[in-house]
Structure formats: C-alpha cells, structure tokens
Amino acid sequence: MKALWVNIDYVASVILFLIGLYAIMAKDNLVKKLMGLNIIETAVFAFVMASGIVDGGDAPILGAGARPPFANPLPQGLILTGIVVALSHTALALSLIIRIYEQYGTIESDDLWGVE
Amino acid sequence: MRRVIALAVLILASVPLMYAVAQLPPIGSVQNPTYTHVVPRYLAEGHEEAGAENIVTAVILNYRGFDTDGEVTVIFTALMSVFAVLLMPRLADKKREEGLPAVPVSPVTYFVVRTLAPFIVMFAIANIAYGHAAPGGGFQGGTIIGALLIATSLVMGSERVGRLLPESIRPWLQPAAVLMFSIVGIAGMFLLGEYLSYPVHGPYVFLRTPFLTLIEIGIALGGAAIVASIFWTMEGSEG
Numbered sequence: 059m060k061a062l063w064v065n066i067d068y069v070a071s072v073i074l075f076l077i078g079l080y081a082i083m084a085k086d087n088l089v090k091k092l093m094g095l096n097i098i099e100t101a102v103f104a105f106v107m108a109s110g111i112v113d114g115g116d117a118p119i120l121g122a123g124a125r126p127p128f129a130n131p132l133p134q135g136l137i138l139t140g141i142v143v144a145l146s147h148t149a150l151a152l153s154l155i156i157r158i159y160e161q162y163g164t165i166e167s168d169d170l171w172g173v174e
Numbered sequence: 175m176r177r178v179i180a181l182a183v184l185i186l187a188s189v190p191l192m193y194a195v196a197q198l199p200p201i202g203s204v205q206n207p208t209y210t211h212v213v214p215r216y217l218a219e220g221h222e223e224a225g226a227e228n229i230v231t232a233v234i235l236n237y238r239g240f241d242t243d244g245e246v247t248v249i250f251t252a253l254m255s256v257f258a259v260l261l262m263p264r265l266a267d268k269k270r271e272e273g274l275p276a277v278p279v280s281p282v283t284y285f286v287v288r289t290l291a292p293f294i295v296m297f298a299i300a301n302i303a304y305g306h307a308a309p310g311g312g313f314q315g316g317t318i319i320g321a322l323l324i325a326t327s328l329v330m331g332s333e334r335v336g337r338l339l340p341e342s343i344r345p346w347l348q349p350a351a352v353l354m355f356s357i358v359g360i361a362g363m364f365l366l367g368e369y370l371s372y373p374v375h376g377p378y379v380f381l382r383t384p385f386l387t388l389i390e391i392g393i394a395l396g397g398a399a400i401v402a403s404i405f406w407t408m409e410g411s412e413g
Binding site: 061062064065067068069072075076079080083084108109110111112113117118119120121126127128130131132133134135136138139141142143145146147149150152153154156157 | 176177179180181183184187188191192195196197198200201202203204206208209212213216217220221227228229230232233234238241242245246248249251252253255256259260307308309311313397401404407408
C-alpha cells in the first residue's frame with residue numbers, strides 16, 4: 059500500500075486508463091468510444107510525464123540563471139510527439155465516423171451490426 | 175450485462191497494473207532510470223551541442239529529429255486521409271453555400287473572442303519565435319493559432335475566417351512542416367554530408383540556431399493550417 063501511495067501519480071494514470079477502457083467497452087456510441095480512446099491516451103501521456111518529474115526541478119531551459127536540478131526533457135519531447143499523433147488519429151477517426159453517419163444514419167455500434 | 179462484464183474486465187486489468195505501479199521506482203528521484211540514461215548528457219551538453227537553450231526543443235528537433243520528421247509526416251498524412259474520407263465523396267455534390275454560423279452566437283462570446291484574438295496571436299508568435307530558448311515551440315504556437323482560427327470560425331463563420339487562409343495558398347501551408355524538414359535536412363546533407371545533420375563546429379556553426387528556427391516556423395505554419403483545415407473540412411459535412 060505504501061508503494062502505491064509513493065507513486066500516487068502513476069496510480070492516477072492507471073485509474074484514468076481504466077476509465078477510458080470502460081468507455082471503449084461499455085459505450086455504444088462511436089464518438090464516446092473514441093473519447094474513451096482519448097482518455098486512455100491522456101492516461102499514457104500522464105504516466106510518461108510523471109516518470110519525468112524531478113523533485114524541485116526547473117523547466118529544462120538552460121541559459122542565464124538556470125540551475126539544476128532540471129525536469130527530465132526526454133518524456134516531454136516524446137509526449138509532444140505523442141500528442142500530435144493522437145490529434146492525427148482522432149481527426150481521422152472522427153472523419154470516418156462522419157462518413158459512417160452519412161452512409162447509415164447512425165453511429166450506435168449495436169445498430170450498425172444489422173446494416174448492410 | 176455488458177456493463178458487468180466490462181467492470182469485471184477492468185478489475186482484472188487493474189490488478190497487474192497496480193502491482194506493476196507498486197514496483198516502479200519512486201517519482202521525483204534523480205536516481206530514476208529515466209533520468210540516468212541519456213538525459214544527463216542532454217542536460218550537460220545540449221545547450222552547446224544542439225544550439226537551443228530549451229532542451230525539449232533540442233531533443234525534438236536535433237537529437238530526435240528523425241522522430242519529429244516522421245511525426246509531421248504523420249499529421250500531414252492524417253490531413254490527407256481526412257480529405258480523402260470526407261472531401262472526395264462530396265466533390266461531385268454542388269458546392270454548399272456557407273454563410274454565417276449555423277448556431278446563433280451570443281454577443282458576449284463574439285466580443286470576447288474578437289477582443290482576445292490579437293493577444294492570442296501575439297502569444298502564439300512569441301511561442302514560436304522563442305521556442306528554442308523558452309517554454310513553447312512550433313507545435314505549441316501552431317496549435318494555438320489553429321485553435322484561434324477554429325474559435326473565430328465558430329463565432330464569425332468559416333467563410334469570413336477562411337479568407338485569411340485563401341484556398342490558393344492552403345496547399346502550400348499544409349505540408350509546410352514536412353517541406354521545411356526536407357529543406358533543412360537536405361541543406362544539412364549538402365553542407366555536412368548527412369540528412370538532417372546540424373553543424374556542431376566548423377564554418378557553418380552559425381547556421382545551427384537558424385536551422386532550428388526555420389523548422390519551428392515550418393511546424394507552426396503547417397500545424398496551424400492542418401488543425402484549421404481539419405476543422406473546416408469536418409464542419410462542411412452534414413451531421
């Protein structure tokens with residue numbers, strides 16, 4: 059229990075991940091499923107960012123007046139990339155959902171089972 | 175029933191995840207494995223080696239430049255896919271007339287957005303221009319401009335805002351990030367022999383920060399154009 063309390067930031071990411079997973083599994087609406095996927099992504103981003111936290115660390119910007127310790131720049135760079143990729147696939151998924159709606163008139167996945 | 179199964183799966187999934195989290199090294203320690211691998215070198219020499227005071231910028235544009243090159247290709251490909259999915263079936267349709275926003279906008283929203291817009295643009299430009307030396311950078315600044323274009327489109331109608339970015343120049347701005355990466359990468363190839371290499375010493379060392387700034391500007395223009403174009407394309411669809 060103490061180990062979980064020390065890593066409370068990671069625990070928060072795990073809970074966020076599970077919330078997103080629930081949305082993907084239990085919701086019928088495709089937009090809500092996509093939101094669940096985005097929540098999962100946010101959880102992963104928060105997890106990786108938390109691994110880069112340094113106690114009392116400054117932003118990793120060198121130059122006049124900067125003094126260590128600095129926060130870890132590597133997770134920040136990776137997550138910046140990850141956010142852009144998340145935006146890209148969200149845009150693509152939304153446009154596919156729009157096309158599904160135009161074609162079938164519904165975005166409820168259980169209604170979509172029957173359509174041809 | 176489905177909810178019960180979903181909850182059961184969640185509880186099953188949470189056990190190994192929580193177990194793994196309990197095994198991880200504590201957050202915030204400088205002894206963390208994430209902080210002892212390549213990061214000490216980035217922090218110690220990144221300023222000199224990569225030519226940017228903001229180490230995050232140094233990481234994404236210099237140390238991990240290929241990664242970012244691929245990433246701007248991903249977002250450009252996403253825009254092309256959105257076009258392919260949404261626009262192509264509609265090219266046959268007659269052009270829909272677009273005027274004022276479909277939903278009436280409250281005057282308060284209209285006033286606030288219009289009043290704040292210049293300051294938001296200033297903030298975005300500062301983000302882009304000082305991205306190598308301060309928090310911020312091309313992605314952040316470009317996304318701010320894109321979000322501003324979306325916000326003003328919502329209150330003023332896409333027709334008026336879209337005129338800021340005429341159809342004739344959009345195809346040149348959307349791939350700006352990819353093009354700028356290629357230009358800088360090929361320039362590096364001619365000057366130094368390898369794609370996307372930055373001068374560390376020698377006669378071209380003065381080009382290092384301009385290279386980073388050029389890529390930042392390209393990323394910002396491309397990002398803003400892509401974010402706004404995705405919105406405009408989706409908005410034009412019925413639903």
